[in-house]
Amino acid sequence: MKFYTRSHCRICNSGNLRNFLNLGKTPLADNFPQTRNLKENYYPLTVKVCGKCKLVQLVNIVDDKILFGGDYAFFTGASPLSIKYFKDYAKETSDSFPKQSQGLILEIASNDGTLLQNFVNLGYKNVLGVDPAVPAATLANKMGLKTIIKPFDMKLAKQIKKEYKNADLIIANNVVAHIDSLVEFVNAAKLLLDDEGIFIFECHYFPNLLFSDQFDNIYNEHRSYFSLLPLTWLFKNVGLYIFDIKSADTQGGSIRVFVSKRMRRQSNLLKKFIKEEGEMRLDKLDTYAGFQSRVNHIRQITKIKLTELKKKGYKIYGYGASAKGNTMLNYLDLNSKIIDKIVDKTPFKVGKFTPGTKIPVVMQSDKDVPDYYLLLVWNYLPSILEREKEFRKKGGKFIVPTLLPFII
Numbered sequence: 557m558k559f560y561t562r563s564h565c566r567i568c569n570s571g572n573l574r575n576f577l578n579l580g581k582t583p584l585a586d587n588f589p590q591t592r593n594l595k596e597n598y599y600p601l602t603v604k605v606c607g608k609c610k611l612v613q614l615v616n617i618v619d620d621k622i623l624f625g626g627d628y629a630f631f632t633g634a635s636p637l638s639i640k641y642f643k644d645y646a647k648e649t650s651d652s653f654p655k656q657s658q659g660l661i662l663e664i665a666s667n668d669g670t671l672l673q674n675f676v677n678l679g680y681k682n683v684l685g686v687d688p689a690v691p692a693a694t695l696a697n698k699m700g701l702k703t704i705i706k707p708f709d710m711k712l713a714k715q716i717k718k719e720y721k722n723a724d725l726i727i728a729n730n731v732v733a734h735i736d737s738l739v740e741f742v743n744a745a746k747l748l749l750d751d752e753g754i755f756i757f758e759c760h761y762f763p764n765l766l767f768s769d770q771f772d773n774i775y776n777e778h779r780s781y782f783s784l785l786p787l788t789w790l791f792k793n794v795g796l797y798i799f800d801i802k803s804a805d806t807q808g809g810s811i812r813v814f815v816s817k818r819m820r821r822q823s824n825l826l827k828k829f830i831k832e833e834g835e836m837r838l839d840k841l842d843t844y845a846g847f848q849s850r851v852n853h854i855r856q857i858t859k860i861k862l863t864e865l866k867k868k869g870y871k872i873y874g875y876g877a878s879a880k881g882n883t884m885l886n887y888l889d890l891n892s893k894i895i896d897k898i899v900d901k902t903p904f905k906v907g908k909f910t911p912g913t914k915i916p917v918v919m920q921s922d923k924d925v926p927d928y929y930l931l932l933v934w935n936y937l938p939s940i941l942e943r944e945k946e947f948r949k950k951g952g953k954f955i956v957p958t959l960l961p962f963i964i
Contacts, residue, residue, distance in 0.1 A: 559599050559618045565606040566738045566780065567790045572607035573615065574841060577771065577848050579603075582886045584623065585775035585879035586630050588908035588917065596911060597622075599776055601883075605844045611786035612762055612844070614779045617736050620707055623777055624688045624734075630879075631692055632670040634902045637939060639670060641806065646674035649725070653754055659724030660684060662716070662748065664708045665731030669696030676701070684720065686712065691904075709737070713744035722750040728757040730807070733780045742794050746817065755796070755815040763836055764809030766844070769958055771851045771887070772880040772932075773808060782811075783838050784829055791815055801826045808935040855888050858957040862894050865928060873926040874898035875940070875954070877905045877917045881932025884957065885913045892916065895930060928963075931956045 564571050579601040589596060600616040632638050659682065663672050666685025675683055685703035687693040696703040706712050708731075716723075726745050735741045745755055762781040765773050774781070784801070791798055799820035804810040811829075837843045865872060874881060877900040885895070891913045898910055899920035906919045918924075925947060931937065931954045941964075944952070954964050 558597065558622065559616050561600075562613075562615045562617060562736075565609060565611055566613060566736060567611045567786050568606060568609040568793075570606055570608035573604040573613075574607055574844070575848075576605045576612055576844055577603040577774065577851060579771070579774065579851075579883065579887050582775070582883065583911035584618070584777075585882040585911065586777060587911055588877065588905050589911060589914070590908050592909050592914045592916075594909075598912070601774065601776065603774060603781075605841065606786070607841060609786045609789040610783065610838060611789075612781040614774075614776065616776075617779065618776050620688065620736075624707075630667065630689070631695070631902070631904060632667040634904065637936060642671040643674050645729075646671060646678055649727075649756065650675070650678050650680075653725065658682075659750065659753075660720050660722070661725045661727070662686065662720075662723040664726065664728040664745070665734070666693070666696060666701075666703055668692040669699055669701035669703060671727065671729070672696070672701050673699070682720075684716070686716075708741065708744060710740055710744040710747070713747045717748055722753065723748045724750050724753050726753065726755045728755075730758055730760075730810075732757050733759045733778045733782065736779055738780065738790060739794065742790060742796065746794055746796055749817060751817055753817065756812060757815075758804055758806070758810050758812045760807045761803075761809050761811045763833070763838065766847065767836075768808070769847070769850050769854060770808050771847075771854070772884040772958065775879050775883045777879065784811075784833055785838050787813065798826065799823065801829050806935070851887075854957050857962070858955075859888055859890075861955070861962065862888075862890065862930070866894055870928055871896060871926040872928045872930060872955075874910075874915065875929040875931050876900060876933030876936075877902065877910065878933045880935075882911050882913070884932060885910055885915065888957075889913075890915075890930075896926070898932070899929075925950075925952065927952065929954050934958060 581598040582601050583596040599618050602615050604615050605612045661683045663685050666687050672683045672685050686708045688707040693703045693705040759782050762783045796815050797819045800814035800823040802812045804812045874895050877898045892915045895915050898915050898917045900917055905917050908917050934956050
């Protein structure tokens with residue numbers, strides 16, 4: 557099975573799924589082919605919103621072994637910004653929940669172990685990772701961070717519980733959105749969680765996507781797009797409780813959510829989020845209308861501008877070989893006739909090609925500078941503008957399709 561199509565919501569099982577966005581057929585966003593002529597599989601990228609619990613979700617589900625096996629090319633430790641982010645994350649968590657320091661810390665989707673290593677550095681001795689992505693998990697094991705190379709599900713949770721007992725702290729960053737069987741996933745986490753334990757996860761915050769037209773954050777690996785509304789529904793129905801939340805400056809605007817088995821006092825910030833979502837009218841289906849037309853408009857004006865610049869002889873490179881960038885490139889139908897190359901600093905991607913559009917990925921060099929960069933990692937915009945001050949001083953410009961002003 558390459559993919560199947562859902563007819564019911566993965567949280568509440570409602571069959572009332574309404575159209576939200578159709579980005580056509582795309583290749584897998586994180587699989588960079590090694591040669592330009594490599595044949596790739598394309599999958600529908602269709603997003604719907606549940607009329608009942610308001611979960612925004614992909615309905616065409618690619619098999620996990622295809623998504624996260626083989627050449628899945630994401631390494632947390634490849635980004636200096638991610639390294640710093642997870643160092644701070646571990647310290648904040650340790651300071652906030654000191655009682656969790658003696659028991660098992662389980663990270664689901666631990667990747668190359670960047671976060672777990674920071675807990676080890678803080679003196680935590682009992683850490684365990686779970687991740688089905690072979691390259692990253694293998695690297696973590698080589699670094700001495702015990703990582704089970706399997707997807708996290710109820711079967712694996714029972715095995716871990718038998719060997720390690722309960723977990724004082726379960727962390728799942730940027731993975732809950734990847735899960736198709738969400739109810740089983742949360743029940744598996746609940747099985748492992750100590751009665752006084754804390755479950756922490758991060759995910760992209762859907763209102764940012766909706767109101768900032770961040771359509772490029774949609775790709776096959778991201779199956780769900782969360783606001784608090786469906787998350788509350790999900791956890792309440794399995795007997796878990798959200799008690800706190802904080803904004804996280806990742807992926808164009810994320811949330812870090814804190815969950816427990818027993819009902820705790822809701823934080824003031826959580827109450828504020830709930831109030832704001834009510835003001836956003838996220839419980840009303842008409843709030844979700846019009847997104848497709850706005851995305852189509854972004855595609856139209858961006859293609860026109862890039863074509864005009866190319867006709868005038870300007871050199872245009874892409875900045876950042878990213879999954880979101882590949883959604884952008886494929887939906888805009890850009891290739892090496894418009895975008896000469898993509899610059900990046902990730903060794904694993906350099907020398908390969910962007911999926912679908914087959915644009916070569918090269919190491920960024922001061923000796924090879926374009927007139928314009930199409931910014932494919934706009935979520936790092938402030939740090940990139942700081943890093944590229946010389947480029948801009950010399951007249952170089954960035955094109956940011958999802959932002960206004962369009963060219964900066």
